[in-house]
Amino acid sequence: MAYDFVIGVDVGKYFHHACVLDPQGRQVLSKRINQHEGSLRKLFGQFxxxxxxxxxxxxQPNNISRLTVAVAQDMGGRRSLNKN
Structure with missing residues (x-):
């Protein structure tokens, strides 16, 4: 399945880093975001x-990724979890 955008989120204890790629693999966005629901909704809402x-x-395999996953699902994004 092809996607219009792929949003990668590296979840951290105090902040996250998001990277967004277009279908050609070009980086559309790379930025640090705050670790709260409003920031996640603003990020996902752009795409x-x-x-x-x-x-x-x-x-992020631990519990600190729950909010990110929940917001993405609530807003209609398909998700993949990296459980390394």
Whole structure:
């Protein structure tokens, strides 16, 4: 399945880092974001729309990624968890 955007989120204890790629693999966004729901919704809202297909990849196997996953799912993003 092809996606309009892939959003990778490296979840940290105090902040996250997000990287967004377009279908050609070009980096559209790379930035540090705060670790709270409003910041996550603002990030995902920039790329999630009615006609877009977005994959959200969360790099954090522990409990601190729960909010990121929950917000992405609530906003309609498909998700993948990296459980290294």
């Amino acid at each position: 999630l729309a009615d006609n877009t297909s977005v994959l959200v990849i969360v790099d």
